[in-house]
Amino acid sequence: MNHNYSGVSRSAAVVTAYLMKSLQLAFPDAYAKLQATKPDVSMNEGFVNQLKLYEAMGCNVDATSSLYKHYRLQKVMEKYPELQNLPREVFAVDPTSTCQTSLSGDVIYRCRKCRRALFRSSSILNHTYGSGPTAFTHKRLSSEVMLGAEGTVKCTSYFIEPVRWMESALLGVLDGQLLCPKCSWKLGSFNWYGVQCSCARWVTPAFQIHKNRVDEILPVHIPGLQKGKM
Numbered sequence: 371m372n373h374n375y376s377g378v379s380r381s382a383a384v385v386t387a388y389l390m391k392s393l394q395l396a397f398p399d400a401y402a403k404l405q406a407t408k409p410d411v412s413m414n415e416g417f418v419n420q421l422k423l424y425e426a427m428g429c430n431v432d433a434t435s436s437l438y439k440h441y442r443l444q445k446v447m448e449k450y451p452e453l454q455n456l457p458r459e460v461f462a463v464d465p466t467s468t469c470q471t472s473l474s475g476d477v478i479y480r481c482r483k484c485r486r487a488l489f490r491s492s493s494i495l496n497h498t499y500g501s502g503p504t505a506f507t508h509k510r511l512s513s514e515v516m517l518g519a520e521g522t523v524k525c526t527s528y529f530i531e532p533v534r535w536m537e538s539a540l541l542g543v544l545d546g547q548l549l550c551p552k553c554s555w556k557l558g559s560f561n562w563y564g565v566q567c568s569c570a571r572w573v574t575p576a577f578q579i580h581k582n583r584v585d586e587i588l589p590v591h592i593p594g595l596q597k598g599k600m
């Protein structure tokens with residue numbers, strides 16, 4: 371790609387982001403405002419997508435949001451075939467590691483067979499927001515989704531960010547099974563090109579854990595909530 375072109379595109383993106391944040395404008399309005407003063411301005415699709423993400427996050431870059439994690443995974447996937455190592459930051463900390471204490475309200479999911487802790491609720495990537503072709507599905511299903519908690523009503527799987535224990539399984543292949551790191555029970559599968567959830571939405575890339583293979587464990591330190599839970 372031409373360096374000048376991407377330079378112009380980058381500065382247009384920076385100015386547009388500034389307008390969005392300072393004037394609280396939606397992306398198309400901020401971009402139109404910039405184009406009104408600089409008609410020759412241009413922005414490539416990559417920047418447009420980043421700014422749409424920025425808008426969806428309320429003009430704050432929140433690295434813990436599921437939108438951001440999902441976007442980051444998609445960027446990794448674009449480079450995937452040539453990728454030798456996955457960037458460390460795409461992996462969630464293994465919930466069995468002792469260096470991270472449980473955040474309050476963070477539910478831990480365990481293997482139903484051997485009880486090994488597998489991932490935290492903060493690693494679940496919500497796939498109910500619309501973007502690209504899924505936006506239409508989103509509109510059509512939104513009223514039904516509202517009825518269920520967090521839109522999980524029709525989903526038989528959790529789609530999560532990759533967790534550290536998956537690392538060896540993910541490298542060098544486009545898809546495969548996700549096995550419990552302790553008892554090797556099949557928990558689900560992954561596919562860098564995506565998987566269609568039971569709710570009809572495509573999730574790309576997909577790290578899919580079947581809900582019936584894991585148990586939800588609420589944090590025990592929340593008074594009143596541990597009662598009646600395994």
Ligand SMILES: [Zn+2]
Nearest residue numbers: 481484550553
């Ligand atoms: Zn297990």
Ligand SMILES: [Zn+2]
Nearest residue numbers: 525567568569
């Ligand atoms: Zn779903």
